[in-house]
Every structure is written in C-alpha cells, then in structure tokens.
Amino acid sequence: MTSCAAAKSQSAPCKMGRKFVVGGNWKMNGTKSQINEILSFLKTGPLNSNTEVIIGVPAVYLDYVQSNSPANVHVAAQNCYKAEKGAFTGETSPAMLKDIGVNWVILGHSERRQIFGESDELVADKVAFALSSGLKVIACIGETLDEREAGKTEAVVFRQTQAIANKIKDWSNVVIAYEPVWAIGTGKTATPAQAQEVHKSLRDWFAKNISKEVADSIRIQYGGSVTGANCQELGSQPDIDGFLVGGASLKPEFVNIVNARQ
Numbered sequence: 001m002t003s004c005a006a007a008k009s010q011s012a013p014c015k016m017g018r019k020f021v022v023g024g025n026w027k028m029n030g031t032k033s034q035i036n037e038i039l040s041f042l043k044t045g046p047l048n049s050n051t052e053v054i055i056g057v058p059a060v061y062l063d064y065v066q067s068n069s070p071a072n073v074h075v076a077a078q079n080c081y082k083a084e085k086g087a088f089t090g091e092t093s094p095a096m097l098k099d100i101g102v103n104w105v106i107l108g109h110s111e112r113r114q115i116f117g118e119s120d121e122l123v124a125d126k127v128a129f130a131l132s133s134g135l136k137v138i139a140c141i142g143e144t145l146d147e148r149e150a151g152k153t154e155a156v157v158f159r160q161t162q163a164i165a166n167k168i169k170d171w172s173n174v175v176i177a178y179e180p181v182w183a184i185g186t187g188k189t190a191t192p193a194q195a196q197e198v199h200k201s202l203r204d205w206f207a208k209n210i211s212k213e214v215a216d217s218i219r220i221q222y223g224g225s226v227t228g229a230n231c232q233e234l235g236s237q238p239d240i241d242g243f244l245v246g247g248a249s250l251k252p253e254f255v256n257i258v259n260a261r262q
C-alpha cells in the first residue's frame with residue numbers, strides 16, 4: 001500500500017504530510033453586508049481543523065476582513081505588485097499587505113492573465129517578490145479549452161510553472177492552484193480523473209525538474225466550478241490537496257467544501 005493509500009484508509013488528514021488547503025476566491029464580489037454574512041457562516045462553521053482555510057478578499061475589504069475573520073481563517077489578497085512602494089498607481093505592495101496582517105496572496109489567476117494581460121514572466125516576478133517579502137502565495141496555472149483540445153494541457157501548465165521556477169528556489173510557501181480556464185465559472189468541472197491526471201503530471205514535473213522533496217510536499221489545489229456536491233470525489237484523488245473555490249466560496253456551502261476531507 002502506498003503511503004497515500006495508507007493515509008486514506010486511516011482517514012488521516014494529510015497525503016504524504018500535505019495539509020489539505022481550501023481557498024475561497026471572492027473575486028470582485030461582496031459588499032460589507034454580504035461580507036458580514038460570509039464571516040458569520042465561517043464563524044459558525046464548524047471548519048475542519050485539519051484543513052487550512054484561506055479567503056481571497058477584494059483589496060478594499062482586506063483590512064476589514066483581516067480584523068473580523070475567525071482566527072482559523074487566513075486572509076489573502078487577490079493580487080499584489082512586484083515592488084515595495086513607489087509610483088505604481090492603483091497597485092498594492094506585499095509590504096502593505098504585511099502591514100495590515102495579511103500573509104497570503106493569490107497570484108497569476110487566469111482572470112489576471114487573460115483580462116489584465118499578465119504574462120508568465122510578470123506572474124513569476126510577482127511570485128518571487130511576494131515570497132521574498134514574506135508572503136505565502138497561491139500561484140494559479142491552467143489551460144484554456146482551445147489548449148486542452150489541441151492536446152497542449154501539459155505543455156501549458158509546465159510552461160507556466162517553469163516560468164516561476166526560473167525565479168524562485170524555495171517552494172515551501174507556495175501552493176499551486178491548477179485551474180483549467182474552461183472550468184472556471186462555467187459549471188463544467190473537470191472530472192476527478194481529468195483533474196487527478198494533471199495534478200499527477202505536475203507532481204512528476206516537480207520531481208523531475210525541481211526535486212523529489214518538493215514534489216512530495218507541494219500542495220496542488222484544484223479550481224473550477226467546485227461545489228458542495230462535487231468536492232468529496234475531487235478531494236479524494238491522491239494528488240489533489242485542496243481547492244480554490246470561486247462562486248461557491250460566497251455561499252454557506254463553502255463550509256462543506258472546507259470539510260470535504262475529514
């Protein structure tokens with residue numbers, strides 16, 4: 001029996017020691033009153049203490065949520081820039097996030113890449129700068145439908161990951177979020193087998209190109225139309241270490257997704 005299988009049969013919280021990690025990416029959603037409702041269901045939970053929970057909050061509400069969220073929920077920004085301060089109108093620096101107690105940032109989301117034109121290189125620079133500033137990073141990668149249909153899924157996610165690997169050495173504060181673009185906000189979830197296949201390929205890529213240690217320890221989330229209904233089967237795949245959840249993270253079912261693995 002592999003150690004993963006052994007862990008599962010004992011209902012252990014971790015796969016190869018990897019703690020399950022569920023992120024909620026609120027995107028550009030929420031008003032103060034909606035946020036209070038979300039904070040209220042997060043407080044009520046109960047949230048599985050074996051799962052690390054991170055909520056990705058719009059910049060304007062970060063300070064408020066950081067001050068009002070339960071202690072077992074971490075707060076993440078949805079973006080930050082690759083400089084400490086200066087003439088970068090509209091941007092937020094890692095130092096500013098640290099200053100208000102925010103320790104996580106989501107970088108390279110496909111919406112940033114596609115709508116705001118962020119290149120692999122810019123994403124990698126941001127990841128490297130955020131890490132060097134002491135933030136933890138959820139780094140998003142994933143292929144479009146055209147790329148999948150052209151058989152380029154692996155090439156795309158490896159290219160996106162290699163761009164980051166060119167700029168960082170220490171992966172211990174990085175979580176990878178594999179989010180196939182065609183599954184984001186579409187209701188078309190990758191099947192557990194499709195997601196597992198890419199997660200396994202990514203882990204093999206890490207073993208080959210970085211190290212066996214990083215391959216075994218890095219957590220790879222799946223994102224794309226995750227719901228309370230499909231989270232258990234996805235979460236039971238051996239190389240899926242959690243989720244990055246969009247729409248459903250605004251709803252009470254997020255608690256069920258956090259608790260997908262017992």
Ligand SMILES: O=C(CO)COP(=O)(O)O
Pocket residue numbers: 025109179183184185186187223224225226244245246247248
């Ligand atoms: O983009 C996502 C999370 O970052 C996924 O969004 P949905 O869960 O709404 O598909």
